[in-house]
Amino acid sequence: MTQVPIVTLTLNPALDMSTEVAHLVPDEKLRCADPVLDPGGGGLNVSRAVMALGGESLALVALGGLTGDRLAGLIRNEGVPFLAMTAPGETRQSLTVTEKATGHQYRFMLPGPKWAEADQERVFTLLRASARAGAYSVISGSQPPGVPLDFPAKLARAMPGLMVILDTSGPALVEAVTNPIPGLDVLRMDGYEAEQLAHRPLTTREDSAAFAAELVARGVAKTVIVARGADGSVLANAEERLFCNAAKVTVVSTIGAGDSFVAGYVLTRARGQNAAEALAMATASASSAVTTAATDLCNPADVMRLLPQCTVTRL
Numbered sequence: 001m002t003q004v005p006i007v008t009l010t011l012n013p014a015l016d017m018s019t020e021v022a023h024l025v026p027d028e029k030l031r032c033a034d035p036v037l038d039p040g041g042g043g044l045n046v047s048r049a050v051m052a053l054g055g056e057s058l059a060l061v062a063l064g065g066l067t068g069d070r071l072a073g074l075i076r077n078e079g080v081p082f083l084a085m086t087a088p089g090e091t092r093q094s095l096t097v098t099e100k101a102t103g104h105q106y107r108f109m110l111p112g113p114k115w116a117e118a119d120q121e122r123v124f125t126l127l128r129a130s131a132r133a134g135a136y137s138v139i140s141g142s143q144p145p146g147v148p149l150d151f152p153a154k155l156a157r158a159m160p161g162l163m164v165i166l167d168t169s170g171p172a173l174v175e176a177v178t179n180p181i182p183g184l185d186v187l188r189m190d191g192y193e194a195e196q197l198a199h200r201p202l203t204t205r206e207d208s209a210a211f212a213a214e215l216v217a218r219g220v221a222k223t224v225i226v227a228r229g230a231d232g233s234v235l236a237n238a239e240e241r242l243f244c245n246a247a248k249v250t251v252v253s254t255i256g257a258g259d260s261f262v263a264g265y266v267l268t269r270a271r272g273q274n275a276a277e278a279l280a281m282a283t284a285s286a287s288s289a290v291t292t293a294a295t296d297l298c299n300p301a302d303v304m305r306l307l308p309q310c311t312v313t314r315l
Contacts, residue, residue, distance in 0.1 A: 003270040005135035006050060006057035007162070009155065011087075011123065012112045012144040013041030013061050015071050016295045018096040024106065032097070038295040039074045040094060042141020042167060042259055047080050049256075049263030049285065049297045055270065058083065060126055062144070064113060065090035085126050087144075089113025096255065096295060105253060115146035124158045133161030136185075136266050140167040140259065149175040156181045163269075166221070167262050169193060180220045187221035188262065194226045202226070205234055205243045209315045212236035223275065227261065227286075232310075235279050240314060244279045247287035247309040253296075260289035260298035276312040283310040 016039070019032040039048065047059035059080055063072055064087035071091055075082050092112035098105050131137065137159050139152050148154075149171050156164045163185040166176060173189060177197055194211055195202050202208045205228065212224035213236040223237045232245040264285030268278035284307040288298040 001054075001271055003055055003267065003272075005132055006047075006055065006138065006266055006270050007130060007132075007135055008043035008047045008050075008057055008059045008138040008140065009123075009127075010041040010043035010059065010061045010141055011115075011147070012092065012142045013039065013044050013063065013071060014092045014094040014109070014112075015067050015074075016040035016094050016096070018098070018293075018295050020098045020100050022099075023101050024097070024099045024104075036295070037070075037074060039071050039078070039080075040295060042262075043138055044075070044080075044082075044141075045256060045259035045297060046138050046140055046263045046266070047082070048078060049260045049289075050267050051078070051080055052298060052300050053263060053267055053285065053303065054300065055263075055267040057081070058130065060085065060130060062087035062123070063091055064088060067091040067093060083126065083130060085122050087113060088115055088119045098253075098293075105255070107255070109142075112142075112144050115144045120147060120151070123155070127155065127158045131159045131162055135162050136165060136270050137162040138165045138167070138262060138266055140165075140262060142170075143168070143172050150179065152176060153179070153181045156184060165262065165266055167258065173197075177215065177220055180218065184221040186223045186225065186265075187215070188225040188227065188258075190227045190258070191229060205231070206315055209234040209236050209241040209243065213241055225265075225279075225282075227258065233261070233279065233283055233286075234315065235275060237275065240275070242276055242279055242312050243315050244276075244283040244310050244312045246283055247306040249287050249291050249306070251290045252293055254290050255295055256292070256297045257286040257289040261286040264298070264303070280307060280310045280312050 068091035265282035
């Protein structure tokens with residue numbers, strides 16, 4: 001199946017380690033199960049999920065130090081096409097520990113190296129060399145320490161002619177809503193973030209869709225998506241407001257669900273399908289991801305099995 005190019009950008013990737021313990025007890029040595037290592041970071045996970053779903057993308061990844069070398073090896077082993085740029089210092093690590101007695105997960109995220117202005121300039125050089133007009137570009141994941149809040153806007157301006165999808169959080173998300181990025185194609189956020197930005201509860205699907213439509217009308221993005229967890233997701237653009245219900249599944253881990261959602265969405269759009277079809281595929285991908293352990297992403301067979309359950313309605 002033909003598709004337009006997809007480029008993902010990950011400035012703060014992580015070597016993800018996941019393990020299990022019987023019980024989490026303070027002040028004791030806790031004997032862990034054998035660790036599982038995975039490449040991590042928003043954009044990189046999107047590229048991994050795109051490949052799992054049968055698509056193609058190019059992952060631009062900032063890597064540094066021995067951890068960066070180890071991470072590069074894991075990416076190669078998975079067969080994900082990528083270009084590495086030199087990051088300052090050592091690539092960060094993250095640790096997910098599951099307590100078997102309760103099923104609770106504890107996630108420990110290190111901050112990553114601080115970026116100076118010269119480090120940031122290397123990103124723009126790589127973008128100018130690799131970006132192609134008409135492609136989709138995904139900016140996803142946390143920003144590294146040292147970059148300004150408006151860095152996503154600067155990245156978008158460095159990619160003229162690309163359809164940019166932004167999936168971020170915290171102060172960077174507030175900045176993107178307060179000072180809209182011209183021409184931004186898609187902005188995605190979760191329900192809690194949407195309520196914080198709206199300064200009101202978004203109890204119903206219609207509430208979430210109305211807020212998303214407000215952001216579209218303000219020029220924040222052409223399309224705004226609000227994820228409502230186990231309920232599903234809403235999408236608003238200038239023409240319509242859509243809701244897609246999540247499939248009924250047993251949740252094992254929510255890690256990777258958002259990245260799988262973005263992968264399903266961008267790949268479907270890159271294949272020329274419409275917003276409703278993309279929302280359904282994205283929701284099925286996220287529904288699949290929550291059934292997998294730790295840092296695993298969506299399973300393509302499960303995505304296709306769950307897709308009929310993810311029905312889109314107009315609000």
